[in-house]
Amino acid sequence: MSTFAISPEQVSEYDRNGFLLFKGFFDPAEVAELRNAFMQQAEHGPVPNLSDTIPNLSPDDPLSRYPRMLHPHRHHELPVGALSLRYLLDTRLETILRALFEDDPIAAQTMFYFKPPGARGQALHQDNFYLRVKPGTCIGAWLAIDDATPENGGLVIVPQSHRLEILCPTSADITRSFVTDQVLVPEEFTELPLHLNAGDMLFFHGNLIHGSYPNESQTKFRRAFICHYIPRQSLEASHWFDPFFTFQGTQISVHEAEGGGPCGTVQTRNEAWKG
Numbered sequence: 697m698s699t700f701a702i703s704p705e706q707v708s709e710y711d712r713n714g715f716l717l718f719k720g721f722f723d724p725a726e727v728a729e730l731r732n733a734f735m736q737q738a739e740h741g742p743v744p745n746l747s748d749t750i751p752n753l754s755p756d757d758p759l760s761r762y763p764r765m766l767h768p769h770r771h772h773e774l775p776v777g778a779l780s781l782r783y784l785l786d787t788r789l790e791t792i793l794r795a796l797f798e799d800d801p802i803a804a805q806t807m808f809y810f811k812p813p814g815a816r817g818q819a820l821h822q823d824n825f826y827l828r829v830k831p832g833t834c835i836g837a838w839l840a841i842d843d844a845t846p847e848n849g850g851l852v853i854v855p856q857s858h859r860l861e862i863l864c865p866t867s868a869d870i871t872r873s874f875v876t877d878q879v880l881v882p883e884e885f886t887e888l889p890l891h892l893n894a895g896d897m898l899f900f901h902g903n904l905i906h907g908s909y910p911n912e913s914q915t916k917f918r919r920a921f922i923c924h925y926i927p928r929q930s931l932e933a934s935h936w937f938d939p940f941f942t943f944q945g946t947q948i949s950v951h952e953a954e955g956g957g958p959c960g961t962v963q964t965r966n967e968a969w970k971g
Protein backbone atom coordinates (compact mmCIF):
# COMPACT_ATOMS: atom_id res chain seq x y z
CA MET A 697 0.00 0.00 0.00
CA SER A 698 1.43 3.39 -0.97
CA THR A 699 1.49 6.13 1.67
CA PHE A 700 0.99 9.81 1.06
CA ALA A 701 1.67 12.88 3.13
CA ILE A 702 0.74 16.41 2.17
CA SER A 703 3.00 19.42 2.58
CA PRO A 704 2.00 23.03 3.37
CA GLU A 705 3.13 23.89 -0.20
CA GLN A 706 0.64 21.39 -1.61
CA VAL A 707 -2.15 22.85 0.51
CA SER A 708 -1.24 26.32 -0.84
CA GLU A 709 -1.23 24.92 -4.39
CA TYR A 710 -4.74 23.53 -3.84
CA ASP A 711 -5.92 26.85 -2.41
CA ARG A 712 -4.45 28.70 -5.40
CA ASN A 713 -5.59 26.40 -8.22
CA GLY A 714 -8.60 24.56 -6.82
CA PHE A 715 -7.15 21.11 -7.44
CA LEU A 716 -4.27 18.89 -6.42
CA LEU A 717 -2.98 15.84 -8.26
CA PHE A 718 -1.29 12.82 -6.68
CA LYS A 719 0.39 10.46 -9.13
CA GLY A 720 0.09 6.76 -8.29
CA PHE A 721 -2.11 7.37 -5.25
CA PHE A 722 -3.47 3.82 -5.35
CA ASP A 723 -1.22 1.04 -6.53
CA PRO A 724 -1.94 -1.13 -9.59
CA ALA A 725 -3.33 -4.04 -7.53
CA GLU A 726 -5.82 -1.74 -5.81
CA VAL A 727 -6.90 -0.17 -9.09
CA ALA A 728 -7.32 -3.64 -10.60
CA GLU A 729 -9.41 -4.71 -7.61
CA LEU A 730 -11.84 -1.83 -8.20
CA ARG A 731 -11.85 -2.27 -11.98
CA ASN A 732 -12.51 -6.02 -11.78
CA ALA A 733 -15.20 -5.73 -9.12
CA PHE A 734 -17.18 -3.12 -11.06
CA MET A 735 -16.80 -4.91 -14.39
CA GLN A 736 -18.09 -8.07 -12.76
CA GLN A 737 -20.95 -6.14 -11.19
CA ALA A 738 -21.92 -4.84 -14.63
CA GLU A 739 -21.47 -8.20 -16.32
CA HIS A 740 -25.18 -8.67 -16.97
CA GLY A 741 -25.94 -5.02 -17.67
CA PRO A 742 -27.29 -2.20 -15.49
CA VAL A 743 -28.09 -3.13 -11.89
CA PRO A 744 -31.46 -1.97 -10.49
CA ASN A 745 -31.17 0.77 -7.84
CA LEU A 746 -27.43 1.11 -8.45
CA SER A 747 -27.01 1.99 -12.13
CA ASP A 748 -28.11 5.48 -13.12
CA THR A 749 -30.05 4.27 -16.15
CA ILE A 750 -30.94 6.94 -18.70
CA PRO A 751 -34.59 6.62 -19.76
CA ASN A 752 -35.50 5.73 -23.35
CA LEU A 753 -31.93 5.48 -24.57
CA SER A 754 -31.25 3.77 -27.87
CA PRO A 755 -29.65 0.33 -27.32
CA ASP A 756 -26.83 1.59 -29.62
CA ASP A 757 -25.83 4.20 -27.06
CA PRO A 758 -22.85 2.78 -25.11
CA LEU A 759 -24.32 4.27 -21.93
CA SER A 760 -27.41 2.08 -22.18
CA ARG A 761 -25.13 -0.89 -21.42
CA TYR A 762 -22.77 0.94 -19.06
CA PRO A 763 -24.47 3.79 -17.18
CA ARG A 764 -22.57 5.12 -14.18
CA MET A 765 -23.25 3.53 -10.79
CA LEU A 766 -24.31 5.81 -7.93
CA HIS A 767 -23.61 5.30 -4.22
CA PRO A 768 -22.26 1.75 -4.53
CA HIS A 769 -21.00 2.01 -0.92
CA ARG A 770 -24.61 1.82 0.29
CA HIS A 771 -25.17 -1.60 -1.30
CA HIS A 772 -24.02 -4.05 1.37
CA GLU A 773 -25.85 -6.79 -0.52
CA LEU A 774 -23.57 -6.43 -3.57
CA PRO A 775 -19.88 -7.30 -3.95
CA VAL A 776 -19.04 -3.68 -4.85
CA GLY A 777 -20.71 -2.42 -1.64
CA ALA A 778 -18.13 -3.25 1.02
CA LEU A 779 -15.29 -2.57 -1.40
CA SER A 780 -16.55 0.93 -2.23
CA LEU A 781 -17.07 1.75 1.45
CA ARG A 782 -13.52 0.59 2.22
CA TYR A 783 -12.00 2.84 -0.44
CA LEU A 784 -14.33 5.74 0.43
CA LEU A 785 -13.02 5.64 4.01
CA ASP A 786 -9.38 4.87 3.20
CA THR A 787 -7.03 6.57 5.68
CA ARG A 788 -4.80 7.85 2.86
CA LEU A 789 -7.72 9.93 1.62
CA GLU A 790 -8.53 11.08 5.13
CA THR A 791 -5.04 12.52 5.62
CA ILE A 792 -5.16 14.59 2.45
CA LEU A 793 -8.74 15.73 2.94
CA ARG A 794 -8.19 16.81 6.54
CA ALA A 795 -5.36 19.09 5.37
CA LEU A 796 -7.38 20.52 2.46
CA PHE A 797 -10.53 21.14 4.50
CA GLU A 798 -8.63 22.12 7.66
CA ASP A 799 -11.38 20.13 9.32
CA ASP A 800 -12.46 16.51 9.76
CA PRO A 801 -13.63 15.14 6.41
CA ILE A 802 -17.03 13.45 6.14
CA ALA A 803 -17.78 11.08 3.24
CA ALA A 804 -20.80 11.94 1.09
CA GLN A 805 -20.85 9.68 -1.95
CA THR A 806 -19.23 7.18 -4.28
CA MET A 807 -19.74 6.81 -8.03
CA PHE A 808 -18.25 4.56 -10.68
CA TYR A 809 -18.10 5.75 -14.29
CA PHE A 810 -17.45 3.14 -16.99
CA LYS A 811 -17.37 5.53 -19.96
CA PRO A 812 -16.93 2.88 -22.66
CA PRO A 813 -15.68 3.67 -26.18
CA GLY A 814 -18.08 6.06 -27.90
CA ALA A 815 -19.80 7.18 -24.66
CA ARG A 816 -20.80 10.78 -24.17
CA GLY A 817 -19.09 12.84 -21.48
CA GLN A 818 -20.41 14.91 -18.60
CA ALA A 819 -20.73 18.59 -19.49
CA LEU A 820 -18.79 21.13 -17.44
CA HIS A 821 -20.26 21.80 -14.00
CA GLN A 822 -19.51 22.63 -10.37
CA ASP A 823 -20.18 19.86 -7.86
CA ASN A 824 -21.45 22.08 -5.08
CA PHE A 825 -24.39 22.99 -7.29
CA TYR A 826 -25.54 19.44 -6.52
CA LEU A 827 -24.15 18.80 -3.04
CA ARG A 828 -25.26 22.22 -1.69
CA VAL A 829 -22.75 22.20 1.14
CA LYS A 830 -22.86 25.30 3.34
CA PRO A 831 -20.78 26.95 4.61
CA GLY A 832 -17.72 25.97 2.58
CA THR A 833 -17.93 23.41 -0.16
CA CYS A 834 -17.31 19.77 -1.02
CA ILE A 835 -14.14 18.16 -2.36
CA GLY A 836 -14.12 15.55 -5.13
CA ALA A 837 -11.55 12.73 -5.13
CA TRP A 838 -11.35 11.37 -8.67
CA LEU A 839 -9.41 8.14 -9.12
CA ALA A 840 -8.39 7.14 -12.65
CA ILE A 841 -9.10 3.44 -13.11
CA ASP A 842 -7.72 3.55 -16.67
CA ASP A 843 -5.26 5.94 -18.24
CA ALA A 844 -7.52 8.92 -18.95
CA THR A 845 -6.54 11.28 -21.78
CA PRO A 846 -8.40 13.62 -24.13
CA GLU A 847 -8.74 10.69 -26.56
CA ASN A 848 -10.87 8.54 -24.25
CA GLY A 849 -12.77 11.40 -22.64
CA GLY A 850 -10.45 12.23 -19.75
CA LEU A 851 -11.24 14.81 -17.14
CA VAL A 852 -11.19 18.51 -18.10
CA ILE A 853 -10.77 21.13 -15.39
CA VAL A 854 -10.78 24.91 -15.33
CA PRO A 855 -7.91 25.94 -13.03
CA GLN A 856 -8.69 28.64 -10.45
CA SER A 857 -12.40 28.62 -11.30
CA HIS A 858 -13.01 27.54 -7.67
CA ARG A 859 -12.84 31.26 -6.87
CA LEU A 860 -16.14 31.74 -8.68
CA GLU A 861 -19.52 31.54 -7.04
CA ILE A 862 -21.78 28.67 -8.05
CA LEU A 863 -22.93 29.66 -11.54
CA CYS A 864 -26.34 29.13 -13.03
CA PRO A 865 -26.25 26.16 -15.45
CA THR A 866 -27.54 26.36 -19.01
CA SER A 867 -28.60 23.50 -21.33
CA ALA A 868 -25.83 21.13 -22.37
CA ASP A 869 -25.36 19.65 -25.84
CA ILE A 870 -26.80 16.19 -25.20
CA THR A 871 -25.15 14.78 -28.31
CA ARG A 872 -21.88 15.18 -26.34
CA SER A 873 -23.00 15.03 -22.73
CA PHE A 874 -25.18 12.53 -20.87
CA VAL A 875 -26.16 15.18 -18.34
CA THR A 876 -28.44 17.93 -19.43
CA ASP A 877 -26.96 20.96 -17.73
CA GLN A 878 -23.65 22.73 -18.17
CA VAL A 879 -21.82 25.72 -16.84
CA LEU A 880 -20.31 28.15 -19.35
CA VAL A 881 -16.66 28.98 -18.70
CA PRO A 882 -16.19 32.73 -18.07
CA GLU A 883 -13.80 34.17 -20.66
CA GLU A 884 -10.95 34.93 -18.25
CA PHE A 885 -10.59 31.18 -17.51
CA THR A 886 -9.18 28.39 -19.69
CA GLU A 887 -10.03 24.69 -19.83
CA LEU A 888 -7.23 22.26 -19.09
CA PRO A 889 -7.59 18.69 -20.45
CA LEU A 890 -5.78 16.29 -18.09
CA HIS A 891 -3.60 13.30 -18.93
CA LEU A 892 -3.91 10.92 -15.99
CA ASN A 893 -2.58 7.42 -15.46
CA ALA A 894 -4.52 4.63 -13.80
CA GLY A 895 -4.02 5.07 -10.04
CA ASP A 896 -3.65 8.86 -10.15
CA MET A 897 -5.98 10.77 -7.83
CA LEU A 898 -7.20 14.31 -8.40
CA PHE A 899 -8.65 16.25 -5.47
CA PHE A 900 -10.76 19.22 -6.52
CA HIS A 901 -12.78 21.97 -4.89
CA GLY A 902 -16.59 21.86 -5.12
CA ASN A 903 -16.73 25.16 -7.04
CA LEU A 904 -14.08 24.15 -9.61
CA ILE A 905 -15.60 23.89 -13.09
CA HIS A 906 -14.85 20.45 -14.52
CA GLY A 907 -16.36 17.72 -16.67
CA SER A 908 -15.48 15.62 -19.69
CA TYR A 909 -16.09 15.22 -23.41
CA PRO A 910 -17.03 12.06 -25.36
CA ASN A 911 -14.80 9.01 -25.40
CA GLU A 912 -13.52 9.12 -29.00
CA SER A 913 -11.48 5.95 -28.65
CA GLN A 914 -12.66 2.83 -30.50
CA THR A 915 -11.35 0.46 -27.87
CA LYS A 916 -10.54 2.12 -24.55
CA PHE A 917 -12.84 2.46 -21.57
CA ARG A 918 -12.26 5.48 -19.32
CA ARG A 919 -13.32 4.21 -15.94
CA ALA A 920 -13.16 6.30 -12.77
CA PHE A 921 -14.03 5.76 -9.11
CA ILE A 922 -15.18 9.05 -7.68
CA CYS A 923 -15.82 10.04 -4.05
CA HIS A 924 -17.10 13.30 -2.61
CA TYR A 925 -16.50 14.67 0.87
CA ILE A 926 -17.71 17.55 2.99
CA PRO A 927 -16.15 19.28 6.01
CA ARG A 928 -17.42 18.20 9.47
CA GLN A 929 -18.52 21.75 10.23
CA SER A 930 -20.98 21.84 7.32
CA LEU A 931 -24.30 23.11 8.54
CA GLU A 932 -26.26 21.79 5.58
CA ALA A 933 -26.02 19.66 2.44
CA SER A 934 -28.39 18.04 -0.03
CA HIS A 935 -30.34 15.19 1.59
CA TRP A 936 -29.56 13.06 -1.49
CA PHE A 937 -26.17 12.32 0.12
CA ASP A 938 -27.59 11.41 3.54
CA PRO A 939 -26.46 9.31 5.39
CA PHE A 940 -22.92 10.67 5.44
CA PHE A 941 -20.06 8.69 6.98
CA THR A 942 -17.26 9.65 9.32
CA PHE A 943 -13.91 8.01 8.57
CA GLN A 944 -14.57 5.80 11.61
CA GLY A 945 -17.57 4.38 9.69
CA THR A 946 -20.30 6.04 11.77
CA GLN A 947 -23.33 7.24 9.82
CA ILE A 948 -24.31 10.83 10.47
CA SER A 949 -26.86 13.30 9.12
CA VAL A 950 -26.41 16.93 8.17
CA HIS A 951 -29.20 19.50 8.09
CA GLU A 952 -31.03 19.22 4.78
CA ALA A 953 -30.29 21.92 2.17
CA GLU A 954 -32.93 22.84 -0.36
CA GLY A 955 -32.56 21.18 -3.78
CA GLY A 956 -29.44 19.39 -4.97
CA GLY A 957 -29.10 15.78 -6.01
CA PRO A 958 -26.80 13.47 -8.01
CA CYS A 959 -23.95 15.21 -9.84
CA GLY A 960 -25.61 16.22 -13.11
CA THR A 961 -29.18 15.35 -13.97
CA VAL A 962 -29.66 12.52 -16.46
CA GLN A 963 -33.37 11.82 -16.07
CA THR A 964 -36.19 13.12 -18.27
CA ARG A 965 -34.46 15.70 -20.47
CA ASN A 966 -32.32 13.00 -22.10
CA GLU A 967 -35.42 11.51 -23.64
CA ALA A 968 -34.92 13.55 -26.79
CA TRP A 969 -31.56 11.84 -27.35
CA LYS A 970 -31.77 8.91 -29.71
CA GLY A 971 -28.05 8.10 -29.84
Ligand SMILES: O=C(O)CCC(=O)C(=O)O
Nearest residue numbers: 818836907908920922959
Ligand atom coordinates in the same frame (compact mmCIF):
# COMPACT_ATOMS: atom_id res chain seq x y z
O1 LIG B 1 -15.64 11.69 -14.88
C1 LIG B 1 -16.32 12.50 -15.49
O2 LIG B 1 -16.51 12.42 -16.70
C2 LIG B 1 -16.96 13.63 -14.74
C3 LIG B 1 -16.88 13.39 -13.27
C4 LIG B 1 -17.42 14.49 -12.47
O3 LIG B 1 -17.96 15.41 -12.97
C5 LIG B 1 -17.26 14.49 -11.02
O4 LIG B 1 -16.49 13.69 -10.49
O5 LIG B 1 -17.88 15.32 -10.36
